[in-house]
Amino acid sequence: MSATAKPLANTRSGTGIPTARLITWWVIASEIVIFGGLLASYVMHRIGHPEWADAASHTNTWAGAFNTFVLLTSSLCAVLAHKAADAHDGPRAAKLLRLTSLGGLIFLCVKGFEWTADIHEGFVLSSGGFWSFYYTLAGLHGLHVLAGMIIMLIVAADAAKNQELQRVECIGLYWHFVDIVWIFLFPLLYIAR
């Protein structure tokens, strides 16, 4: 799309921030309320129900730690893609974005194995308050990882042709936020017992 064909909102900025980045920050702000509300609800229930420690002891700390490592590494790839985009190196940015997506895929595969084991052991969504929060929090986060992977692959396709490179930073911001959410989910669901 040529610059002249873009809508007015995409060709001006009264805030001093490019429109795409502005929208990304608004999305992140709304996500803070969504995840923050859920996390706050979990924390207050967890404090009110010390007996949930028994259920929490069944989560696999090593799988959670590995997934944290995977997401941190994928965040590194995302920010290196941003650096490459700033240097107008679209193909390198695209390659790094695809690596970031691969990190998301590994994360979801580990989560899949983990959930399969939990379900086989009889721990399902209705097994108790802890498990309701566990599946809701981790599931919603997993959906965000999946959405981020899909958008990242679309952005990478354009970036490979040196097009729309400003989007690389935006999807990176979203991915780092998803990483931060997991940084708090890991101790809440896997460590605090």
Place this chain on the structure above:
Amino acid sequence: MTTEAQMQAQPHVHHPNYVKVWAILVALLVVSVAGSLTHIRDVVLVAAFGVAVVKAYLVAKNFMHITVEKRWVPYLLIICLLFIFILFAGVAPDVMHHSGLHWTNPSANQAAQPAGGGVKRE
């Protein structure tokens, strides 16, 4: 007014050594896992949540470059966090306790019994 094209043409951040930041984040992850293995309540809590706050700050500062963003962006995010604290402060007293001056929560009390939550299904 700066145009969109002008803003996009100019990188707005200085890129630090990202690999070094990542290495610190991984080291902090190791600290939080090692802390959890001690099974000492206070150590576990500090290792888990103290380290999580530091990790989140490092990601926000170095990867999201929030400190060089327009000032109202962090303000916006802080306001959203404030809403969460208001929610917590308003609801937590009723959720964290199972009885009060003129009320009780029998189902929560029942769930807190030894045979309560987290029951394994056969």
